[in-house]
Amino acid sequence: MAGGAPVRRQRRRVASAPPLRPGRGLGGGAWAFTPDGGAVVSSAPTATCGARRSTGRPAARLTAPGPDRVATSPCVAADGDAIVYVLDLEEVHRVDVASGHTTRLDDGTADFCMDAFVDADGVSVRWQAWNVPDMPWDRSRVQRVGVDGLVHDEPDLAGGAAASPAARRHTVCVRDDSGWLNVWVGEQPLIEEPFEHAGPSWGPGQQSFVVSPDNRQVAFTRNDGGFGRLCVVNRRRARARDRPRGARPARVGGQRLAAVRSGARTPTQVVVYDTATWQRTVVAVGPQHEWQVGDLVEPERVELPVPMAAHAVVSPAARRAGGRGARSSCGCTAARRISGRSRSCRAWPSGCRAGGASWCPTTVAPPATVARTSRRCVVGGASSTSPTRSPSPARRTLRAGHAARTVVFGSSAGGFTALGAVAIDPRRFAAAVLLYPVTDLTELAERSHRFERHYTSTLVGALPETLPLHRLRSPTFHADRFAGTPLLLLHGDDDLVVPVRQSPVFAHRVRAAGGDVQLHVYPGEGHGFRQVANQLDEYRRAEEFLARYVPLASRS
Numbered sequence: 348m349a350g351g352a353p354v355r356r357q358r359r360r361v362a363s364a365p366p367l368r369p370g371r372g373l374g375g376g377a378w379a380f381t382p383d384g385g386a387v388v389s390s391a392p393t394a395t396c397g398a399r400r401s402t403g404r405p406a407a408r409l410t411a412p413g414p415d416r417v418a419t420s421p422c423v424a425a426d427g428d429a430i431v432y433v434l435d436l437e438e439v440h441r442v443d444v445a446s447g448h449t450t451r452l453d454d455g456t457a458d459f460c461m462d463a464f465v466d467a468d469g470v471s472v473r474w475q476a477w478n479v480p481d482m483p484w485d486r487s488r489v490q491r492v493g494v495d496g497l498v499h500d501e502p503d504l505a506g507g508a509a510a511s512p513a514a515r516r517h518t519v520c521v522r523d524d525s526g527w528l529n530v531w532v533g534e535q536p537l538i539e540e541p542f543e544h545a546g547p548s549w550g551p552g553q554q555s556f557v558v559s560p561d562n563r564q565v566a567f568t569r570n571d572g573g574f575g576r577l578c579v580v581n582r583r584r585a586r587a588r589d590r591p592r593g594a595r596p597a598r599v600g601g602q603r604l605a606a607v608r609s610g611a612r613t614p615t616q617v618v619v620y621d622t623a624t625w626q627r628t629v630v631a632v633g634p635q636h637e638w639q640v641g642d643l644v645e646p647e648r649v650e651l652p653v654p655m656a657a658h659a660v661v662s663p664a665a666r667r668a669g670g671r672g673a674r675s676s677c678g679c680t681a682a683r684r685i686s687g688r689s690r691s692c693r694a695w696p697s698g699c700r701a702g703g704a705s706w707c708p709t710t711v712a713p714p715a716t717v718a719r720t721s722r723r724c725v726v727g728g729a730s731s732t733s734p735t736r737s738p739s740p741a742r743r744t745l746r747a748g749h750a751a752r753t754v755v756f757g758s759s760a761g762g763f764t765a766l767g768a769v770a771i772d773p774r775r776f777a778a779a780v781l782l783y784p785v786t787d788l789t790e791l792a793e794r795s796h797r798f799e800r801h802y803t804s805t806l807v808g809a810l811p812e813t814l815p816l817h818r819l820r821s822p823t824f825h826a827d828r829f830a831g832t833p834l835l836l837l838h839g840d841d842d843l844v845v846p847v848r849q850s851p852v853f854a855h856r857v858r859a860a861g862g863d864v865q866l867h868v869y870p871g872e873g874h875g876f877r878q879v880a881n882q883l884d885e886y887r888r889a890e891e892f893l894a895r896y897v898p899l900a901s902r903s
Contacts (some may be wrong), residue, residue: 354717377552381423387605388421388430393504408441409491419768420551421670426685431463431472433551436798439474439492454498459483459492470494473501473518473550480804483548489518519558519565521545530556530567537580538587546662555594566604568598579608579622590625594618604628752897758782759874761846763822770828778833778896780889783845786823786853789814796843798864830862835887839872865892 378389389406411420414435415572423431425515431441433454434820453460457476461483464473471494476486489501501518521544528545530537543557544567556567556600564585577594578587593610596836602622609615620626721796755776757765762784785791792803792810804810807817818824834857838850847868854866867888869881876882 349531359365377419378422379421381427382450383394383427388423389422390418390432404445409444409447409590410440414554420462420645422462424469425467426469429465433463433474436461436551439472441472446530452498453490453555456498462554468494468588471799475520476500477541479801480693480809482799482802482805484523485805487548489520491518516644519556521555532565532582536564537582538565538836540569540587544568546570555595557599559599564599566599566606568595579604591620591627594620596682642781699773752777754778754780754893754897756780756782757784760785762786766822766829769832771827773828773831776832778835778893780835780892781837782876783847783883784822784836784850784853785845786849788817788821790849792817794846798820799844822848823856826853826856827860828863830860833892833896835863835889836864837864837869837876837888838866839874839876842875 362457369818376830378387379389380886388409391406409430410418411433416435418432418434418440419436421430423430427444428440428445431439434440436453436459438451440449452463452472453474453476457663459476461475465471466473467681471491473489473491475483475487476490477483477485481487488553490498492498517533519530519537521528522536523529525539527541528543530544531541546553556565558565558661564579564581566577566579569578569589572602575593575595577590577596579589579590579599591608593613594606594608596604596606597617598605599622604622605620606620607615608618608627616629616864617631619630621628629836668811721808754775755765756779757763759782762781763786765779765781766786769776788803788807789810792800792814795802803817803863807813807820810817822829834854836850836854837843838847850866850868857864865888869876869884872878872881876885
């Protein structure tokens with residue numbers, strides 16, 4: 348069964364209610380298995396729940412913290428008797444499974460807590476912690492509560508940026524003391540190298556490494572210029588062995604390593620590797636396989652001649668025999684017949700801000716990228732993974748020259764970056780597509796959710812002293828700069844990160860300056876569109892919008 352076809356297994360619904368609630372828009376931190384694998388613990392909108400691996404019965408409620416409170420990243424003790432979880436990214440709690448009694452473990456000295464983990468003794472608990480105005484990648488620490496009930500900062504971890512504490516015997520985390528996020532075990536890096544082993548801590552459950560039960564091996568994901576590589580380190584030899592590309596480890600034990608695998612041509616898969624032969628068994632395939640259209644190709648890595656080791660990952664247009672269009676399973680019309688010179692380029696800056704958390708996400712096959720490359724579009728994402736964590740200007744990417752007509756896409760802070768690129772040189776772009784973009788830094792600082800409400804304090808400066816600088820850098824106060832570039836804005840009306848009112852205000856000001864702006868607000872959507880119907884609508888609106896301004900195909 349190794350290598351290719353998925354293993355057909357009976358799917359069972361573990362619980363029908365209440366629904367899962369991820370820790371953040373990016374997902375993660377929503378559930379965990381018990382050590383024996385016989386039950387699942389999950390976070391729901393107003394509770395932490397547990398359910399046996401049965402047939403759709405309602406899950407048993409373990410905690411009831413109250414309305415408007417969010418429990419995330421449950422972790423079960425090795426003996427299964429207790430569960431720890433984080434409440435509102437602020438408090439660490441422990442619940443006794445038998446009695447239901449809950450105890451708060453943290454002492455309130457940290458403004459934020461995340462990813463609590465139970466040590467092998469079943470009593471000690473560790474978690475990541477940080478204080479404002481820092482974000483977790485600026486400066487954070489690992490806190491630990493022991494048998495004495497007192498909270499201690501891990502002394503060796505107080506100086507660097509730490510993330511995702513794990514391992515039952517030693518503190519294993521990700522630190523960037525050298526400028527690169529590497530996995531550390533105790534006081535030493537597992538292996539020190541100029542590659543990222545993780546992304547910034549944007550939310551719970553983002554752990555990119557796993558430790559074997561005997562603590563002898565650590566598996567992690569190495570980000571090599573936007574291409575993920577699964578690596579395994581034997582702690583005795585302290586040497587990384589490169590393994591398959593595009594895999595993110597989930598659990599390792601014995602001669603088996605479970606991972607989530609994806610790539611530019613590979614839909615998301617759950618796979619199991621035999622660590623002796625590295626043969627792969629595909630256990631399950633995600634729904635994105637339905638988006639595969641035509642012969643997708645591997646993206647190209649483009650080095651940019653800038654002092655910050657910036658690079659771009661560029662996905663060439665899908666090649667299609669005969670050049671004829673096709674229809675994908677989602678019902679969208681695929682590529683039209685075009686000549687080699689009429690391709691368009693769509694540049695998508697990564698969601699980063701100067702001086703903040705900048706990284707190049709590993710190459711995967713999200714529906715958006717598949718849909719665009721299948722329409723004979725070249726898709727490029729610009730970023731840098733240098734120790735300085737600074738994004739390269741989008742215009743340096745475009746100088747690499749991959750298309751005659753260029754559209755810039757961006758979401759959230761990436762939308763802010765895209766607008767910055769337009770403001771610098773509007774003639775370089777035929778149009779811009781912006782998903783829930785940041786357009787008003789002042790309002791972001793005042794109304795964003797608690798996690799990011801203080802973010803601009805380190806990026807721009809503390810308010811109200813730096814109000815003029817916030818306005819100077821906010822696109823909404825310079826609407827005339829965008830009047831010459833057609834814009835499409837899409838936003839969710841339940842966005843807690845970038846307040847939805849930013850987009851209508853920005854659209855109104857650009858129109859008043861003589862610009863062409865299309866705006867659509869999706870009811871019930873937050874920071875990112877989750878409903879399939881709205882995702883399809885996003886692609887439809889973007890395609891129709893660009894068809895007006897960018898000739899995606901030449902007809903003969």
